[in-house]
Amino acid sequence: MLKYLKKLLSGKTIINWLSVFIILTNNVSYGQKADTRTFSLYSRLSFYSYERTGEMILHTPEGVTGKNLTVRLKIKDKELSSWNGFPRGNVVRIPFNCNLTPAVYKVEAEITASDGLIYKTNTTLTILSYKPNEVKTNRLTGGLIVNKLPFFPFGFYCYSPVYPTMPEEEVVRGFNMMSPYQKITPETLTDRKAYMDRCAELGIKVHYNLLSVSGGGGVGSKIEGLSEEEKRKRLLEEIKTFKDHPALLCWYISDEPNGMKIPPDKLEEIYRTVKENDPWHPVSIVFMVPFLSSKRYINALDIVMADPYPVPVVPVSMAGDAAAALTKEFAGKRAVWMALQTFGGGELWAREPTIQEIRTMTYQSIINGATGIQYFVRQGLSYFPKSSAMWGECGKMATEIAELTPWLLSEEETLPVVSLSDNIITTSRLHDNQLIVMAVNKKNEPSGATIKINGLKNGTARVLFENRSVAVSGGLIKDQLSAFGSQVYLISLLPEKQVATSTMKNLITDPGFEDITSPGIPSACYARPGGDRGATYFLDTREHHEGNHSVRLITPVENKSITLRLFPFSVKAGSSYIISVWAKSDPELRQNNYPDGRNNIKEGEKSGPQYAEITFGDFGRARFIPDANWRRYITFVTIPSDTLHSFKTNLLLKMPGQGIAWFDELKVYEEK
Secondary structure (H helix, E strand, O other), rough: HHHHHHHOOOOOOOOOOHHHHHHHHHHHOOOOOOOOOOOOOEEEOOOOOOOEEEEEEOOOOOOHOOOEEEEEEOOOOOOEEEEEEEOOOOOEEEEEEEOOEEEEEEEEEEEEEOOOOOEEEEEEEEEOOOOOOOOOEEOOOEEEEEEEEEEOOOOEEEOOOOOHHHHHHHHHOOOOOEEEEEOOHHHHHHHHHHHHHHHHHHOOOOEEEEEEHHHOOOOOOOOOOOOOHHHHHHHHHHHHHHHHEEEEEEEEEEOOOOHOOOOOOHHHHHHHHHHHHHOOOEEEEEEEOOHHHHHHHHHEEEEEOOOOOOOOOOOHHHHHHHHHHHHHHEEEEEEEEEEEEOOOOEEOOOOOOOOOHHHHHHHHHHOOOOEEEEEOOOOOOOOOOHHHHHHHHHHHHHHHHHHHHHHOOOOOOOOOOEEOOOOOOEEEEOOOOEEEEEEOOOOOOEEEEEEEEEOOOEEEEEEEEEOEEEEEEEEEEEEOOOOOOOOEEEEEOOOOOOOOOOOOOOOOOOOOOOOOOOOOOOEEEEEOOOOOOOOEEEEEEOOOOOOOOOEEEEOOOOOOOOEEEEEEEEEEOOOOEEEEEEEOOOOOHHHOOOOOOOOOOOOOOOOOOEEEEEEEEEEEEEEEOOOOOOOOEEEEOOOOOOOEEEEOOOOOEEOOOOEEEEEEEEEEEOOO
């Protein structure tokens, strides 16, 4: 959009702020009436690899509502699966067995309606061999599957060369993705490898920018005098270089092609080239207003992005409206991400968004269906955005969305919610019998919020990220939202489990890391540095042995782990104590790093074990090696008799071995 508006304001074009306002608002369209005579079929995942079962998604037209359907799926003459019933909504999910050899299959669907009419449609089903760094799109939820876990990308654009400390400065805020603008030139390959390697160490994924050799656009991405033949050569070399890199998330091939009048068929050709060489990663394109012109490019992308930059001229609801329009158009077909404005003060944008404006734009986008957020733009420490407070708010939301990821990407049928208040928009998600209700204020004034939950009468809703609760009475939540504010409510739909009593008292405070008074971080501990400023210790709702959380440690470089010093507890001289912890790791995410900084294993070398370590004050230490499964690790410590009769000590948890691991249910019992 920036480049498009510059063109409007350049040369002999006469335009004022009012006309800019009209251009921006009038081009947020809301789609056309759906064709009620046709069906469409998609594979739920962009491809299948390790899965034993899969699903096809059949989009049903309005004209068959209330009719019994019989659906038969075939590959050539062999039946893949069948389904019979009445559609609920406009999507039918049809399971099938994934016992197919790697290939691209054509799946034919024959749909017979109860009135005797027969419909046919088809799609492709891709089966690939498994790769540890593969990234799938889930067309049902709009989310990604990364390292076999649901992944909600929450990050930012930045500039090249990437400042060496930028990845570590931003990962500790909670960001999990970055996308540097760059030129694909031979002389800067070393720089690109360096930031990719560092991101892999830290656990950040990279939305990889190919613009200078693919579909064009982007800040500072154009390479003058490069022939189409040379562009293609560099494109293929770049894909070959990074397609197996553990930091790679997806390929970014074009920036605002609708504004630059790049035809869809050209980008479809680039898309096919990328997919032929790397079918394991999705492809993205960013669009400017009118955002729904992206419909014409559907066969050139897996992820559709929009970049509304409304502040200060256009209402901030533009961001939510754009997300809603794209979600309606691409639901069940493509993922929708939003590139949101964190810049201002020059060109057409007289100022940056406020803290409140960036919050409402982000939550409006997510409530309206966006499953990825990428802020434009970050240049640290205080260039873009200038406001460290506003960027801090973006980091705060990164931890909030990480907390909500299993809900936001859930496939479970939720309890619908309705806002009974003007200017408040809402949505709900269900995961593991727990309902979240999200609300955001579209106006810059405080507002009372009344939210009706269908199918629920009375209960208590925990207000996440505010450490308080509100009542649910007659299916209604009543609360107050600040100007442009947001709230997230958590409601358990099952009775609270009765905790079994034990004769042994656990001495650890918050042993399951369930205290989320401050989102994203464990509460009852101190953190101590271990030599790498990018080592992290976030709570994770995607992996846990019990409850809703574990603590996830990432040690970027061997022997440079963060140390968690848990809240002190009392022990007695001469007593023995049982210490246990549940843990697991992901061995596939280990980087072959050494203390001397070498990143590549030489022939015959092996990386050391991924040790984790528990220390019981000054009295004992135990090491263990977590693996890909949740396991319980136990050790024993006896306090010497010739010490103080009673005193306080701490349990320390760290992971000297490079890699990622999750820890849960820490326990210290006095042995009776």
